[in-house]
Amino acid sequence: MSLLNSPTVPSTDGSIHTNTASYKHPVGDDLLSPTEPHQHGTANSHHSHPLTEIPLKQKLRVAVVGSGLAGLTVAHILSSLHSDNGQGGVGIEVELFEKAHKLGMDAASLSVTCPCQKCALAAGRDDGDPNHEHVEGRMDVPMRSFFPEYYPNLVRLYRSIDIKFHDADNTLACFDVTFDSKPVPLASDPVSRLNHDVNIGAPYLSSRSYKVSKDHTITLPDLPPLSVFNPYPFGRRLLGYYRIARDYVRMLMVSKEFMTEGRMMEIGKDRSEWGNGRQASLREFLVNGRYSHDFAAFFVPLFACVCTCSFERMMEYPACVVLEYVARCMPFGRMQFVSSGVREVTENLSKNISKIHYNTMIEKIIEADVVADGDKKAPIILVDSNGVRRGFDHVIFATQANQAATTLAGQKASKPLPRPYVTSREEGEDESNFGRMEEHDRTDPETPRDISPESILKNHPFYNQIKILSKFPYERTQVVCHTDTSFLPKDPSAWRLLNIAKATDADILASPFDRVTAELKQQEQEQEKEQQQSIGFSIRPFFFPKSNELNQRINKAMGHDSGISSPEPHSGSSTPTSTASQSHNSAMATHIMNNTAQSLGTTTKFLQTTNPIFQPRPDTVISSAWFERAVVNPESMKAVDELYQQMEKQTDRLLAANSASLSAPFSPPSSPSSPSSSSSISDRVWFVGSYAYPGIPLLEGCVVSAVQVMERIIEAEPSHRLAPSVTAPKESFLKRDAPMRERRLRRKKEATVKENKSMEDDKEDIDNSISATYFRTAWKDTLEDERIWEEQEKARQVQEEEAAEEETRIQSKKGHFLSAVGSWTNNVYVEVAFMLLLYIAAIVQWLMVFMIESAGFDGSRWALA
Structure with missing residues (x-):
């Protein structure tokens, strides 16, 4: 059943609120012990009373802007987090904002x-x-x-x-x-x-x-x-x-x-x-x-x-x-x-999200003490296109990088993407929900003007984020x-x-970038040669283009002329x-x-x-x-690392500020989180999406960046005692991700130790950036994840078949056999030999199809055409 046809409650501000059914989670073992906040470096060791004696604060309020896969994933897993070390209720109240009339991941389907x-x-x-x-x-x-x-x-x-x-x-x-x-x-x-x-x-x-x-x-x-x-x-x-x-x-x-x-x-x-x-x-x-x-x-x-x-x-x-x-x-x-299309994905991910606002465009973010719709204090305020203000503890942008930069700057794109048109609409849906076939469907619509860092003042609260986001083309x-x-x-x-x-x-x-830079380099060499012949020594040619001139020539070669320059001289894409x-x-x-x-x-x-x-x-x-x-270029690869480091620093500042508030002996029990002098409004804004993770910007980056932001919010909010997998059902993503989370925490600690040791020994710095770590370990993690999944599946099968002793014995033998085969195939030479055997079998079929088709007959039955 479609999410649009599910029971909904219209709100006074024009949004649609989805009803969340209550469910009961089985209690299990978490990766982190009750002393985990101490391991994260919270203030637990700086105040006399243990963390468990601190009164639990009210639910965290988190806004997610955008309902693509990244937004749905982060909203789904945050809505599944429980407080009080997992023994209490859901600890986060998530509100999802979508500018379209339905969830973005399925909006054009x-x-x-x-x-x-x-x-x-x-x-x-x-x-x-x-x-x-x-x-x-x-x-x-x-x-x-x-x-x-x-x-x-x-x-x-x-x-x-x-x-x-x-x-x-x-x-x-x-x-x-x-x-x-x-x-x-x-x-x-x-x-x-x-x-x-x-x-x-x-x-x-x-x-x-x-x-x-x-x-x-x-x-x-x-x-x-x-x-x-x-x-x-x-x-x-x-x-x-x-x-x-x-x-x-x-x-x-x-x-x-x-x-x-x-x-x-x-x-x-x-x-x-x-x-x-x-x-x-x-x-x-x-x-x-x-x-x-x-x-x-x-x-x-x-x-x-x-x-x-x-x-x-x-x-x-x-x-x-x-x-x-x-x-x-x-x-x-x-x-x-x-198999059933992405509509089922959006429905299943949005089931436990407490509130979804459709047809709601977020235009700017401000800092205030009191919001207009209640007495609750909030450190960060979202303002939508209708002027409605809502207060939150954290805001997660699950939009494109250029759209997030535009919103943070408080500006509007000159012309948004045209709405899709359809000639055969779904039964029961109003024709007004879709655009009509117009000229923009045969031509390129006007390119929205992207935000230039030079147009943003350095004292702007989101200057650093806008500067990084503008580097993603x-x-x-x-x-x-x-x-x-x-x-x-x-x-x-x-x-x-x-x-x-x-x-x-x-x-x-x-590659216009390669052509232009090669041409400029040749001009520089020729100018140096002429000056050496005339005055006998080499100086830098005065006519060599500056960074913005180089970017303009690159844009001209690529057919673009936005008039916006990039702060980096050799970015390769000054027009994002x-x-x-x-x-x-x-x-x-x-x-x-x-x-x-x-x-x-x-x-x-x-x-x-x-x-x-x-x-x-x-x-x-x-x-x-x-x-x-x-798309990816060298500058955007660096921007991924910069964005990762920016959010890591945000986590540290928020953790320090929240830990300091916990150490106060007379902290009000019900007071929400509030910004401290050591943290600012920008520290509560996070970014997820395919662009925010190394590699080709695909759906995988949406999921991983969502998981990373979830872990940062957990770490930065020790007073809420959020636990990712204590009460999660066995089949939930949080439970399945538990072994991988343990690996990520271990790897992060190891990287910190190596970095400190390198500094003490005065050695060359080790590259622990997110990109370098990804390209070193991602393929190994994939193999390990598949092994863990197979082990979990085997364990589940054994539990389900305990009642049938004979079937259990057969499955056990089969499991031992597969384990033995798996140990053999761990050898790279065995893998190569196995690959060659498969190719020989495929080539035999291939030659047979070729001979059949050369004789004038249909050989597709022997191949999966």
Whole structure:
């Protein structure tokens, strides 16, 4: 049942409050003992009475702004925390604010209108198709696919809220799109390319999956049928596949070697090879590594689709970020999809949130003693677009970084993203909830002006946060749901789950930042040479561009001109927001939704295209929506570390202030937390989201950043005695995350010890930044998490089957056998040998399919097409 159809209580301020049912948690053992606050360095050791004698204060009030996965996750786990060391009631009252009319993670998704005649007649329409099968289901917008190897925390979250997901065959087709003529600018559609000017080429690379064991599927490329009269296409394709396979193996070896050694961030830095001593970009890795054009034509569009960005931005990605994804997900990773769609995810995560405010835009944050709606004192006040003020102890921004910076600065974007339109709305929903198909759905809307740190005074309470948040770049993308099969290869037998296209004139290795900096460096060298010849010594050329001039030239090369400069001279992206889908130098990904949602049937192909480089026929469009996606460059990687350190310092200051208030002998029992002289209003503002965690900005970062903020609030509020897993049910995320939390606390203490020892011994500082730690340990943590999950599942199975002695004995034997096999497979040589055996089995099937199709028969039954 939809959250919108659940019992709700309208409020006087226009919000919708969800009713929370009370439930009883079984009491269990927590990782932390009652003396844990002392271990965190609270004031427990500075006052005479023990912490357990301190009167428990009222519930913490926490506001979460934004209801994407990050906002829903942090609100879900905070709403599950109990006070009094877990023996009391829920210790946090969470209010969720969403500017749209429904939860953000599912806001653009839609239900498919069935085209069959029976459904049309039932709806009072006469346009039903008597030959069309009945279909029902939803389309997640955008597509929510994931690889468990890269998303261990997301998988743990889904399992804890009983979300079922299934794998899909990693079938792929890559092809080129040729335009007969240049697009003619129109007043209402300046960058569109009409369908009759578009020619779809045959795939230059396609693949199918081959099942070689119960749990393993291998994807191999397709070969065209061999023709004796014209062997050139076969030979050319075979040569291209050889180059792709060769470079793919090279990349796998490099990425896995650096990953297992914990040196991912050192890729490309070795000056003895081709390094320059700094963070290597993906373009530098591909060019200096001499990867073939055939491989780049496959690899770059594929990852431009994963990262949802243009080729220019893709080439700015640090190589370590992309190669870490390769090392963890390839070659055996399989794409997963939520079986029932993300609506179930949003419903399950929002069940225990006490209050949700829809259609509520937060415009600014102020500091005050008394709020307008009551006598409760609060250190931080939220002001919405209706002028309503609400007081909270903490505020968590679960929005994009640029949106959070705008709100903190008290400014408004010049023009927000247009609301999505749908041509087939859900039953019972008002048409006014959605926009209409307008010019902005065919063209790029005006880019909102991002906040420049130079425009913010240094005494602004959120100056440091705004300065950091402004360093995260974004690209705007369009996602269109439609039924126009002209977005697929002409031959239906070449259609795959994911169909990636690029324009023939696209420059996949384009990187304006590299071009401009190389040009400026050459000018500087020429000027120095001229001055040496004229005056005999070298001085710095006066005409060498300053930082803002460099950024303006970068923006001009990238097609942007915002007029906002960046404080860093070589940021590579002084304009945080750009547009991928209208640059036409990006990959267009078309996903056949029927392949992952059987309820959509097979009669009509329901398609979802991201970054369309030409527009579908208007009569085939179901919906259109715009999104902004964070991208990664060296500056944003540093910003992740800076944001992490900023919130760590906030935690320390709040902990010191709250501990000092606890040490006061006559502290009022019911007084809420209040700001101290050592902490400010900015210390109570936190940030979560895909951008706030190392790696590619994906759903995994949303979950992990939410967990980190939860732990910071627990640590900073010792008087509330919040415990993450004492009373949590066994199946909850808090309980499943308990072993991982213990590992995080242990690693944090070890890093502190190493850092102190390094300072005492006057050695070189050890890099304990969040990015460095992530690239050293994330892959190991994933393996450990899976092992812990398997152990928990085995224990659960044994408990459930104790009543059946025979079944228990069988399961026990099976468990011993799996344990033995697991010990064997821990050996890297055994893993390599096993991988080779699976590949041999897959190649046998692959050759059989090739011979069958060369003879003119259908070989797809032997492959998972």
